[in-house]
Amino acid sequence: MPWEPSPPPLPARDAAPRRRHQPEVTTRRGTPRPGRRAEGAREGCPRKPPLPAAGGARPGSQQPSRATDTERGDVEAAPRCPRPARRGSGGGACAGRARAPPPSPGRVGAGGSDWPAGRHVTAACRAGRMRGGAGMPGREAEMHPVLKAFVCGSISGTCSTLLFQPLDLLKTRLQTLQPAVNGPGRAGMVTLLFRVVRTESLLGLWKGVSPSFARCIPGVGIYFSTLYMMKQKFLVDRSPTALESVFLGATARAVSGICMLPVTVVKTRYESGRFGYGSVYGALKSIYQTEGTRGMFSGLTATLLRDAPFSGIYLMFYTQTKKLVPQDQLDPMLMPLLNFGCGIFAGILASLATQPADVVKTHMQLSPQKYHRTSQAIAFIYKDFGLVGFFRGGVPRALRRTLMAAMAWTVYEQMMEKMGLKS
Numbered sequence: 001m002p003w004e005p006s007p008p009p010l011p012a013r014d015a016a017p018r019r020r021h022q023p024e025v026t027t028r029r030g031t032p033r034p035g036r037r038a039e040g041a042r043e044g045c046p047r048k049p050p051l052p053a054a055g056g057a058r059p060g061s062q063q064p065s066r067a068t069d070t071e072r073g074d075v076e077a078a079p080r081c082p083r084p085a086r087r088g089s090g091g092g093a094c095a096g097r098a099r100a101p102p103p104s105p106g107r108v109g110a111g112g113s114d115w116p117a118g119r120h121v122t123a124a125c126r127a128g129r130m131r132g133g134a135g136m137p138g139r140e141a142e143m144h145p146v147l148k149a150f151v152c153g154s155i156s157g158t159c160s161t162l163l164f165q166p167l168d169l170l171k172t173r174l175q176t177l178q179p180a181v182n183g184p185g186r187a188g189m190v191t192l193l194f195r196v197v198r199t200e201s202l203l204g205l206w207k208g209v210s211p212s213f214a215r216c217i218p219g220v221g222i223y224f225s226t227l228y229m230m231k232q233k234f235l236v237d238r239s240p241t242a243l244e245s246v247f248l249g250a251t252a253r254a255v256s257g258i259c260m261l262p263v264t265v266v267k268t269r270y271e272s273g274r275f276g277y278g279s280v281y282g283a284l285k286s287i288y289q290t291e292g293t294r295g296m297f298s299g300l301t302a303t304l305l306r307d308a309p310f311s312g313i314y315l316m317f318y319t320q321t322k323k324l325v326p327q328d329q330l331d332p333m334l335m336p337l338l339n340f341g342c343g344i345f346a347g348i349l350a351s352l353a354t355q356p357a358d359v360v361k362t363h364m365q366l367s368p369q370k371y372h373r374t375s376q377a378i379a380f381i382y383k384d385f386g387l388v389g390f391f392r393g394g395v396p397r398a399l400r401r402t403l404m405a406a407m408a409w410t411v412y413e414q415m416m417e418k419m420g421l422k423s
Contacts, residue, residue, distance in 0.1 A: 145232070145421055146225050146228060146229050147225070148416070148421060149221075149225040149227075149229075149416065149421070150221040150224065150225035151221070152224065152411070152412050152415040152416050152419070153220045153221040153223060153408070153412055154217045154218065154220060154221035155411065156224075156407065156408040156409075156410075156411035156415070157217050157219065157220025157221065157408055158217050159407060160220075160403070160404040160405075160407040160408045160411075161213060161217070161404070162209070163403075163407070164399075164400045164403050164404050165205070165208070165209045165212055166193075166205035166206065167399050167403075168208075168212065168271065168396075168400050169205055169206075169207060169208060169271045170189055170192055170193060170205075170396040171393040171396040171400065172271040172272055172362060172393070173196070173271070173273070174188060174392055174393035174396065175359055175362045175363070175393040176274075176362065176363075177192075177392075189396055207270060207271060207273070208267055208270030208271040210279075210280055211267035211270050211280050212267050214266075214280050215260050215263040215264055215267050219256045219257075219260040219263075220408060222256040222259055223253055223256040223311070224252075224412055226251070226252040226255050226256065227248055227315075228421075228423070230251065231248065234248075240319060245312070245315045245316040245318075245319050245320070246312035246313065246315070246316050248312075249308075249312040249313075249314060249315030249316070250309060250312035251308075253307045253310070253311035253312070254307070256307075257303050257304060257307045258300070258304075261299075261300055262287075262296040263284075264299075264303065265287065265296060265297075265298060266283040266284060268365045268366065269283065269365070269366065270283070272366055284296070291368060295368050298365050298368040299362075299365040299368075302358075302360040302364055302374055302377070306357035306358045306360075306361050307354075309350075309354050309357070310350045310351070310353070310354040310401070311350075313346075313349065313353055313354070314405055315346075317345065317349055318342050318346040318409065321342040321345055322338070322339070322342050325342075336410050336414060339406075339409060339410045340406045340407070340410045342406075343402070343406025343407075343409050343410060344402050344403070344406045346405070347398070347405045348398060348402050351397060351398040352394070355390065355391050355393075355394045355397065356390035356391070358397060359389065359391070359392060360377045360378055360381065360390075362393075363377045363381060
């Protein structure tokens with residue numbers, strides 16, 4: 001049988017899926033090209049599209065309206081144009097089709113976004129506005145409340161130390177005078193005041209202010225921050241009782257006193273006038289090299305016996321006195337005056353109760369080789385000066401501690417109120 005070629009196979013119907021209809025787009029020369037997107041849909045910045053004719057679309061152009069194509073989904077939405085559209089150009093090639101960025105959690109403008117429409121915002125620009133933009137949540141780094149209490153306490157300690165340093169110097173000099181030189185309490189203080197001014201000039205009253213700053217600025221900050229932290233932990237939305245006030249004040253002062261005791265030793269020696277230290281660092285280095293750690297922490301027991309009860313008694317009288325005054329009926333402008341008055345009353349009582357421990361502390365820090373134990377210092381003071389010796393320098397100390405504590409608490413509470421915290 002002769003060979004016959006087989007007929008060609010018929011083409012399969014619907015072998016390939018039909019392509020979605022794409023509108024014809026007019027090019028610059030006016031020739032329609034099917035299957036291509038309009039210029040301006042490419043990546044990057046598009047060139048300026050041809051201006052439409054007076055009647056809307058170009059004569060002979062079969063380009064459909066952009067709104068209709070977008071609504072039908074025939075034309076894919078173009079990416080954001082890096083450059084803003086020019087005014088009066090009808091919005092540009094991609095200004096009307098730019099996708100809006102996701103709304104931010106901060107300030108929300110029209111359309112749910114805080115970024116201006118038609119503008120390209122880079123990642124660096126967006127991050128910068130998130131860090132420092134007005135009204136954004138990350139504009140200001142919120143300070144921890146304990147750190148706020150530390151700053152307020154340090155500022156209040158700076159003011160009180162600078163003002164009342166002369167009283168601290170007179171107290172130290174009075175406690176180290178010999179019995180033959182010392183006279184009545186007030187006369188001795190006045191006589192010593194004029195002697196210091198005559199021999200060391202007026203600025204001599206502020207001798208030892210640098211170690212006082214080194215001690216009081218961080219020390220008062222540690223005291224108030226520790227006190228605030230314990231109040232937030234143990235006392236929730238209530239005022240402390242009398243015994244709780246004694247515990248809180250004594251604990252906070254003990255922590256502060258132990259941390260700042262080496263600087264306290266340097267301050268006491270500065271004010272006595274018996275040592276020729278050039279700086280606080282040099283004094284600490286000299287004490288450590290000659291006396292070791294024992295010399296840097298000399299008088300620790302006496303310091304704790306003086307400072308811890310003082311702060312506990314002071315806080316107890318301060319809080320209980322403020323409760324007796326109806327603060328709701330008082331003018332807010334008079335609150336600083338009320339706090340200062342309550343502080344003075346509490347400071348006088350606390351100073352008188354802790355004066356003997358202060359005298360013992362001063363003797364131990366000035367002569368650590370002579371007094372190895374607190375009992376030795378107590379026996380020496382009683383033997384040479386009697387019971388009156390435990391209250392030497394009580395007038396300037398009471399004035400200084402009372403005024404310093406009253407001012408420190410007044411400034412601290414006002415600053416904490418400004419920061420929106422309850423002291």
